[in-house]
Amino acid sequence: MTVITPELKAALLRDDAALIGKAYPLQGDNARAIQANARHIGLLLRDTSIPDRASRAAAFAENLLDANIKAHVTGRVECARGCDHCCKTYVSASIPEILLLARAVRGQTAKTARVNAAAAKSSSVQQYVREDLRLPCPMLENRGCSEYLSRPMVCRAVLSKSLDTCMRIFELKTGEPFTAADASATVRMMSIIILRAGLILGKVPYQNVEMNHALAIALADETAEARWLAGEPVFAAVAVDAGDTQPSPFSKIVDGLVGALRPTL
Numbered sequence: 137m138t139v140i141t142p143e144l145k146a147a148l149l150r151d152d153a154a155l156i157g158k159a160y161p162l163q164g165d166n167a168r169a170i171q172a173n174a175r176h177i178g179l180l181l182r183d184t185s186i187p188d189r190a191s192r193a194a195a196f197a198e199n200l201l202d203a204n205i206k207a208h209v210t211g212r213v214e215c216a217r218g219c220d221h222c223c224k225t226y227v228s229a230s231i232p233e234i235l236l237l238a239r240a241v242r243g244q245t246a247k248t249a250r251v252n253a254a255a256a257k258s259s260s261v262q263q264y265v266r267e268d269l270r271l272p273c274p275m276l277e278n279r280g281c282s283e284y285l286s287r288p289m290v291c292r293a294v295l296s297k298s299l300d301t302c303m304r305i306f307e308l309k310t311g312e313p314f315t316a317a318d319a320s321a322t323v324r325m326m327s328i329i330i331l332r333a334g335l336i337l338g339k340v341p342y343q344n345v346e347m348n349h350a351l352a353i354a355l356a357d358e359t360a361e362a363r364w365l366a367g368e369p370v371f372a373a374v375a376v377d378a379g380d381t382q383p384s385p386f387s388k389i390v391d392g393l394v395g396a397l398r399p400t401l
Contacts, residue, residue, distance in 0.1 A: 140399045148400055152176065157200055159207035162322050170326065173200055174333040175397050181338025182401065190361050191239055193334065194232035201289055201327040211318035214299040217280040221306035222294060223273045226266035228344035228377035229288035230331060235361045237347075238354035240286040241275075247282065248355050250274035255352035263346070263378050267309070274348065288347065289331070293324035329386055333393040337401060340365070343380040350374045 138144075152172035160169035177193050186192065229237075241247050251274045261269065275283045281291070295317040296302050304310040335342035350371050354360045357370070364370045 145400055148175075157196065157203070159203040162204075162208055162319060162326065166326075170330055170393065171397060174330045174337065174393055175400060177331065177334025178337025178397065178401055181334065181340055188239075188361060190232040190340065190365055191236040193331075193338065194230065194236040197327065197331040197334070198233070198236075198287075198289055198292060200330070201292055201323065204323045204327065205292065205295070205320065208319040208323055209295060209317050212297045213295050213317045213320075214297060214302075215295055215317075219299060219302070220272075220276055220279045221302045222296075223276050223281070223291075224270045225306065226263055227273065227288065227290060227347040228380075229290060229347050229350075230335065230344055231341060231350065231364060231371055232335070233288045234345070234347065234350040234354055234371075235364070237283060237286045237288065238351055238360070240283050241351070242355055242358070247274060251348060251355060252352050254348040258346055258348040259373075259375070263375065271348075274351075289324070289327060293320060293327065295320040325386060329390055329393065332390050333397065336390070336394050337397055344377040345371055345374040346377070 151168075152175060155169045155172035156176045157173070158169070160166045160173075177196060180186065180189050180193050180196070183189055241251065254271060254274045257269070257271055258266070273281075275281050275287070281287055294314075296315055297317045298315040301312065301315045305312060305314060332342045353371060353374065357363070360370050
């Protein structure tokens with residue numbers, strides 16, 4: 137068993153510098169890069185001298201995901217402005233992502249009103265009903281995302297290689313499989329693993345929550361990030377994504393990563 141000495145911790149951090157925020161291999165020797173980026177998020181969230189560390193952690197994770205999409209998703213992607221079929225369904229995100237989006241939306245009166253209206257509808261129905269409601273995302277403007285740079289990870293990583301299939305799935309409700317663009321599902325899975333491990337290491341909740349309701353709460357209180365980081369149950373009324381109420385297919389991977397990294401912080 138390796139003893140994690142202060143010298144070893146310092147050496148790990150020095151080696152991490154070349155890996156943090158950069159695209160990594162999706163297969164093969166990528167463990168060290170995954171560890172470096174998850175450790176970075178965990179350490180960032182533990183640094184109490186940074187008041188906006190939650191939203192910074194989200195921005196880091198989103199940029200890392202983008203870097204991997206750019207590096208690995210080289211095949212056909214038919215997602216484009218005007219294609220908003222998946223923007224009228226249930227969306228969940230981690231609380232740091234919600235806080236980052238709130239920073240971008242805050243002060244925009246019309247958009248905040250749309251968020252509040254969407255939250256009132258979203259919070260009153262069960263998750264599985266949302267597919268039938270076809271409730272537009274409050275960020276939609278002219279069939280495009282008005283907060284594209286601050287959109288959650290799920291909106292960045294769910295990439296389709298068939299517009300026709302998306303139309304049938306979301307508009308006609310055919311129930312057929314989603315046709316993910318090459319490598320995008322793997323990029324998304326690994327990005328979620330890194331972020332979740334980082335959130336756990338940072339000692340904050342990792343579960344995804346319903347976006348509209350959580351965003352409305354964050355917009356109503358400029359101190360929401362500070363209060364949440366202080367341990368207050370700011371988002372306790374928001375429904376947790378049903379997929380996070382039980383072990384996920386990669387829970388063991390996240391747990392293993394957290395167990396390996398915790399002694400190195």
